[in-house]
Amino acid sequence: MGAALYYGKxxxxxxxxxxxxxxxxxxxxxFIFGFLVLGINNWGHGGGMVSGALCWALLGYREKFDQNxxxxxxxxxxxxR
Numbered sequence: 001m002g003a004a005l006y007y008g009k010x011x012x013x014x015x016x017x018x019x020x021x022x023x024x025x026x027x028x029x030x031f032i033f034g035f036l037v038l039g040i041n042n043w044g045h046g047g048g049m050v051s052g053a054l055c056w057a058l059l060g061y062r063e064k065f066d067q068n069x070x071x072x073x074x075x076x077x078x079x080x081r
Contacts, residue, residue, distance in 0.1 A: 001027055002052030015074055 001023055008020030027049065034040040 002049035002054075003056035004052075005049070006053040006056040018074070 004023045005020060005027065008016045008018075008023060010016070011019065030045065031042055034042040034045060
């Protein structure tokens with residue numbers, strides 16, 4: 001989840017913003033759920049999220065393609081399931 005958040009933030013554009021917001025909403029929801037249910041270690045999940053983002057940053061992934069028309073319209077169809 002941390003790697004996906006980092007990807008969405010570094011990707012930029014409509015597609016990256018959509019990835020970042022969707023994964024961010026999941027992360028917030030899971031942390032709230034972790035506070036409401038006994039026995040869930042939020043520190044462990046937070047550490048996993050930070051280490052995932054750190055691994056993604058250290059691997060040095062760079063997007064090879066710029067945003068095109070398809071990437072621009074994909075967020076419009078995210079509610080069609």
